[in-house]
Amino acid sequence: MQHQYFISAIGTDSGKTFVSAILVEALKAHYWKPIQAGLPKDTDQVKNLVSNTESVFLKERFCLTAPMSPHAAANIDNININLSDFELPKESQDKNLIVEGAGGLFVPINYGQNGKADYVIDIIGKLSLPLILVCNLYLGSINHTILSLEAIKNRNIKLKGIIFNGESNPESEQIIENYILHQLDSKVLLRIKQEKEISKETVKKYAQQIGW
Template sequence: MSQPAYFVSGIGTEVGKTVASAYLQLALGADYWKPVQAGDLDFGDRDRVRQWTGLPADRYHPERYRLRTPASPHYAAHLDGLSIELDDFRLPEPTGRPLLVEGAGGLLVPLNETDCMIDLAARLGLPVILVSRHYLGSINHTLLSLEVLKGRGMELAGIVFSGGENPESERIITQLSGAPVLARLPELPQIDPTTLQGLLDAAPLALPSRSPQ
């Protein structure tokens, strides 16, 4: 039987998506794959997640595209003389473990002239875990992201709130959307395996299994 897999996206950039991916990887005992890394090639998101979880190298799959410029993938690829195509992406070979796929930025970050991150999630056939962070305007950004998923007929696994608490923002987001909250990750002064495991011990993740299409 295939193992569950999820596509981790955010309501924007710098919302804690990579930290959430590390937490989710530990929680699920999953492998990790970042299909597109734009910039930070010497120490990218795959390296960060591995450092934060302390998991062995065989839990991490190589990126399909490694782009030099920290920019939208469509533009970073253009600067590298490349063109990203959806047909270039295949899920890694199954390992018997769940899989987390971390996107770049938000759902409508362009991969090329016609496709966005949400199209990659759809091609891979994965439900989306949406990472939200509280800031002025984040209610709108979160609800817009949820509406886009709904409008495309995409499956939402749930929301992870990352950073400082804002109970009223969480309340109105869940009230208006009906989206389940999978986890609340506080602002972490230090990120390491012990800290992440402590979060799991305090509040274990309850995420239903789901196999890739």
């Protein structure tokens, strides 16, 4: 069975790159970051965390200079980003593939004079990939998570599952898990603890725990 997933999150610092490395390791998958804004490159970070020798790390479609929202970083670099720029890499069509988004679902990738913007969630729809959503737990995270899940449901995006990342909060997790079970027919794939150090060994440990 081929596994191809888009990785997004409820916020910018939720742990998408760490989770992407875990999934790449678990599936021996190719990895692709369509939009990189600022340094260090997430592609390099994932590559440094993966132990298997089968994964291939693909070139970004856009590599922007400034560490900010893609629409703003693209303006600085005098680059136009359009939804039509994004297609699944041909070399990965029959391979397991992890695609990591930039920021959260509603990070803008462009902004036109007519006031219309495209967002990361539009790239997910364009690529027609199932989504894995990374959810970290903090004051307000229930609201942020369920708002993200509502958008996923309203756009008919297939949710493969969610991954909790960070210090556990059972009461928050129960609310979110109940929502995805009954509203999106999905589940929790993995719970990642608050890790003091992220290493190849940490990645391999969690790669063995994913509940596909």
